[in-house]
Amino acid sequence: MEQHGEATFLDLGGLGEQERVLREQAHRIAVDVLRPAARALDRMAPAERIATGSPLFGALTTLKQLGYHRIFLTPEAGGPPERVSALAQSVVLEELGWGSLGLATAFLVDMLPVMGIANFGSDELKDELMVPWVDDESGAYHGCWAITEPDHGSDFLSLRDDDAPTFGRAQLVAEPAEGGWNLRGQKSAWVSSGPIATHAAVHAQAGRDGDLYHSLFCVVDLADPGVRRGPPADMLGVRDDPQGELFFDGVFVPDRNVLVPPGPLYPAFGDQLLCLTSSVLANVAVGVARAAFEEALGHARARTQGGGPLTGHKNIQLTLYSMFEKVESARTYARAVLAHTNAHLPGAGPDATGASPRHARAAQVLAKRVAYEVAHDAVQVHGAQGLHRDALVEKLFRDARCLIIEDGTLEVLALDAARDLVANYEHDVYDLEEMLSRE
Ligand SMILES: Cc1cc2nc3c(=O)[nH]c(=O)nc-3n(C[C@H](O)[C@H](O)[C@H](O)COP(=O)(O)OP(=O)(O)OC[C@H]3O[C@@H](n4cnc5c(N)ncnc54)[C@H](O)[C@@H]3O)c2cc1C
Incomplete structure (x- = not known):
């Protein structure tokens, strides 16, 4: 220690x-x-x-x-x-x-x-x-990741092959062209860094063979003719990263910029990419939670009520303990899952049999939920001061609220994990010790 x-x-x-x-x-x-x-x-x-x-x-x-x-x-x-x-x-x-x-x-x-x-x-x-x-x-x-569309939010992040019929027509479509593809349509107003990015990793529905479900994954230079950006969105939190729409008015993407040609988004590629993003974001969420916990502890030590510091009151002690317990457990799990994901992603080496979607989603859900709960409690420990715009916990609370929607809502991520565990759980081999001892 x-x-x-x-x-x-x-x-x-x-x-x-x-x-x-x-x-x-x-x-x-x-x-x-x-x-x-x-x-x-x-x-x-x-x-x-x-x-x-x-x-x-x-x-x-x-x-x-x-x-x-x-x-x-x-x-x-x-x-x-x-x-x-x-x-x-x-x-x-x-x-x-x-x-x-x-x-x-x-x-x-x-x-x-x-x-x-x-x-x-x-x-x-x-x-x-x-x-x-x-x-x-x-x-x-500077990059961004353009996935969601105005009419396809959770649908895009939880899409599986058997969902294809309900997905319908995407709002960004790739049409075959000589030596590449033409992109037409738009992405949602929530694309992080959309207003400042120089390039975007873009998912577009490809029209080849008349199958509009198949997804093309490509890199687009956002200085190319036909790209337009919406204004930065005015959001509740995460205001320190601008979000905004991207419009593609017949943007030509040469074949060399295609990363994954049209094909089912899942499971071969999408599942594994989302394992990485889930594992990574879980560790960031732990940082948000720890920041809120530390603010609450600092305030509770400094503030006097009822004849002594807030830390002398049992309810505050228990709240602080509960925050601490959540941060520590979320960190341990997020670290273990990141290690496991890194070691098992395709291309990671001879053991690379694929990362585990249910564990990656569980790490993200746990850490994001912890960040939100701890930020909520941190505001409570601050009393009215926690609601003032000068208080860091006020910002952390707004950020943590956005975090439980960013990169998939808690519910949709949990449903995604449930789908994997119902189908695939046996005696789970991904035990924590094995995950922690990796590398
Ligand atoms: C801070 C932030 C950053 C973001 N960054 C990006 C980015 O970089 N790139 C990008 O493309 N997008 C980004 N997004 C968009 C984000 O991925 C979506 O907001 C998120 O996936 C939810 O989609 P939605 O907002 O359209 O909500 P909806 O999909 O409309 O969901 C609304 C509600 O319905 C529930 N719901 C939806 N579908 C189902 C279902 N099948 N079963 C059960 N419940 C369901 C959801 O849980 C939610 O409560 C970002 C969002 C935020 C808040």
């Missing part, structure tokens, strides 16, 4: 030197850069947040300069010569979430096109786009 400022970390996963150094550095960046930028962005009008000179760009560039995007990549994709451990990745993700859910989200969606190219892209696309993107430290490249 070791002390770290206000926080105490139980070193369950056996942090080594690499993880300790990264954690100290990432925490400093979260304190000095992410939180101040996030709080400023939270109060700005949507258009100001993406204007030149916005603190958004400085914060994202700092993360690039630190090379945090590279620690999630294999050496072949431009990551460090030795693969960074899942534990180290988890430590960084938690600190990013602690600093700002919005900036952490922007950081993650930035990686989507790169991850897509690294796993599925042609050598040509790797040289042309992935290499300069991974090398970039100036913020010249």
Whole structure:
């Protein structure tokens, strides 16, 4: 056990030197850069947040300069010569979430096109786009992930082959063209970083063979003719990452930008990609929860009511204990599942039999629910002060509320996990010890 400022970390996963150094550095960046930028962005009008000179760009560039995007990549994709451990990745993700859910989200969606190219892209696309993107430290490249549409939200994230008949026509369709595809239609107003991204990883329904269900996954340069953006959405929370619509008015996507040609989105590719995003977001959610817990503890120690500090009251003690218990359990599970997912994703090595959808979803559901519950309790511990816009817990509560919809609602993620466990659970081999001892 070791002390770290206000926080105490139980070193369950056996942090080594690499993880300790990264954690100290990432925490400093979260304190000095992410939180101040996030709080400023939270109060700005949507258009100001993406204007030149916005603190958004400085914060994202700092993360690039630190090379945090590279620690999630294999050496072949431009990551460090030795693969960074899942534990180290988890430590960084938690600190990013602690600093700002919005900036952490922007950081993650930035990686989507790169991850897509690294796993599925042609050598040509790797040289042309992935290499300069991974090398970039100036913020010249920024990615987003355009999945949901105005009429297809949960439908897109939980789609399985047997849902195809109910999905209907997508609002973004790819039409075959000479040497590539033409994209027509739009994505929803919730595309994270849509208003600032240079490139998007895009899912579009492909019309080839008259089967409109089949999904094409491609990378689109958002400077291409025919791309339009909607204004940044004015949301309740996660205001530190702008969200907005993307419109495609006959945008030509050359074949070399196609990552996965038209075919069923699930299970071969979509399931596994969502395992990765679920495992990653779970660790970010733990950071949000820990931030709320630490705010509540700090306030309860400092505030006097009933003749003594709030921490002297049993109800506050129990609330703080319950928050602590939730954060610690969610962290342990999120870390274990990230390690397991990294080790089992297709392409991860000889053991790579596929990550486990039910465990990845469970990690995301648990950590997001914990973040929301802990942020809710943190406001209660603050009393009226927790409702004031100057209180960090007020922002954390709004962010945590958005988090239980971001990247799939809790209910839809849980239903997705249920579908997998009902069909596939035997004697579950994914026991925690095996997951923790991976790598
Ligand atoms: C902060 C944030 C960031 C986001 N970032 C992105 C992004 O980068 N890219 C992107 O493409 N999208 C993004 N989204 C969109 C997000 O993925 C969707 O909002 C989410 O999947 C839910 O879809 P929806 O909002 O259309 O709600 P709906 O799908 O309309 O759901 C409404 C309600 O019905 C329930 N429901 C829906 N379908 C079912 C079902 N089959 N069974 C049971 N209950 C159901 C849901 O649980 C929910 O309570 C983001 C959203 C947020 C809030």
